[in-house]
Each structure stands twice: as C-alpha cells, then as structure tokens.
Amino acid sequence: MTNSLLNQQLDALLFEETNSIANFSNAAALLFQTIDDISWAGFYFYNQDTDTLDLGPFQGKVACMHIKNGTGVCGTALANQSVQRIDNVHEFPGHIACDSDSNSEIVIPLFDNWGSPIGVLDIDSPKLNRFSIVDEQELIKFSNVLLQHID
Numbered sequence: 001m002t003n004s005l006l007n008q009q010l011d012a013l014l015f016e017e018t019n020s021i022a023n024f025s026n027a028a029a030l031l032f033q034t035i036d037d038i039s040w041a042g043f044y045f046y047n048q049d050t051d052t053l054d055l056g057p058f059q060g061k062v063a064c065m066h067i068k069n070g071t072g073v074c075g076t077a078l079a080n081q082s083v084q085r086i087d088n089v090h091e092f093p094g095h096i097a098c099d100s101d102s103n104s105e106i107v108i109p110l111f112d113n114w115g116s117p118i119g120v121l122d123i124d125s126p127k128l129n130r131f132s133i134v135d136e137q138e139l140i141k142f143s144n145v146l147l148q149h150i151d
Contacts, residue, residue: 006034006138007145014149025057027146032059037127039101043110044074045119053078053119060124064098072096074120077107085136087129099124106131108143118150 010030014023024043031041042058044067053067053074070079071094077084084107089095102124110118121143125131 004138004141006030007141009034010142010145011149014146017149020150021057023146023149027142028057028059031123031142035123037130038123038125040099040122040124043119043121046078046117056119058122061099061101064096067096073105073107074122077109077120078117081109081111083108083136083140085131085133087131089124101126103128104130106136106139108136108139110143110147112147112150118147121146 010027013026013030017023028042032038035041040058040060040063042060042063043056044053045056046069047054050066051069053069055063055065067074069075073084073086073089073092073095076094084105086092086105089097089102089105104125104127106123108121110120112118121139123131123139
C-alpha cells in the first residue's frame with residue numbers, strides 16, 4: 001500500500017464535493033485501483049433501525065447485503081469499535097463468507113464526530129496475511145480524511 005500519497009489523492013478527489021454517496025463511491029474505487037492483492041473494497045453503513053450493517057458503495061465481486069451488528073469481521077469491528085486485521089478469515093469465529101476466494105480482511109469502523117456509528121470500511125484479499133500494521137495505520141488515516149468530507 002502507498003503512504004500518505006493515497007490520502008492526498010483522496011483529499012483532492014473529494015475537494016468541495018458534498019454528496020456522501022459520491023464520496024464513499026470514489027473512496028472505494030480509489031482503494032480498489034491503488035492497493036495490490038485485494039479483491040474487494042467498500043463500505044457497509046450502520047442501520048440503527050435493524051441493528052445491521054447494510055451494503056454501501058464498493059468495488060469488487062457481489063457482496064452480502066446485510067450483516068448483523070456483532071457478527072462476522074465487519075460486525076465485530078463495529079460492535080467492538082476496533083480495527084479487525086485478520087490474517088486468515090477461515091480461522092475467524094463466525095466469519096461470513098460473502099466471497100469464497102477471500103482469505104484475509106481488514107475492517108476499519110467509522111464513527112461520526114459525536115461517536116455514533118456510521119459503518120465500516122471493509123477490504124478483502126485472496127492472499128493470506130495480506131494486511132500489515134502499516135496498512136492498518138494508513139487505512140485509519142484514509143478513513144479520517146474521508147470522514148472530514150462527509151457531513
């Protein structure tokens with residue numbers, strides 16, 4: 001994964017754009033086009049009424065449309081309010097296999113300025129052990145840049 005150049009690209013791409021769906025869509029496309037060895041990059045948005053994560057803008061294969069809060073890697077990230085960097089998803093208890101080719105995954109929970117859940121950034125890879133601590137740190141920064149452009 002690239003360094004702060006990715007975050008600079010995102011910031012420039014979203015400059016003065018106020019449409020949240022457009023911003024999330026372009027963020028997913030930028031990740032998918034920039035990061036090597038991934039098969040899916042996108043967002044799930046938290047639906048308070050159903051206590052689920054609902055599919056948002058993404059790039060890659062078709063995906064699960066609803067994930068119960070607290071289940072799978074995405075639901076665990078949201079429920080625990082913590083990044084989930086999984087080297088082998090097949091060893092993760094309760095992993096939801098939306099794509100059978102996915103072997104590793106990183107999920108960054110997203111919260112607004114008041115601490116309310118927005119959803120998660122989810123990235124999958126067919127490669128085991130794909131995501132490093134450096135990737136995690138960069139994706140947290142990426143998420144923060146994105147959230148600065150979301151009203």
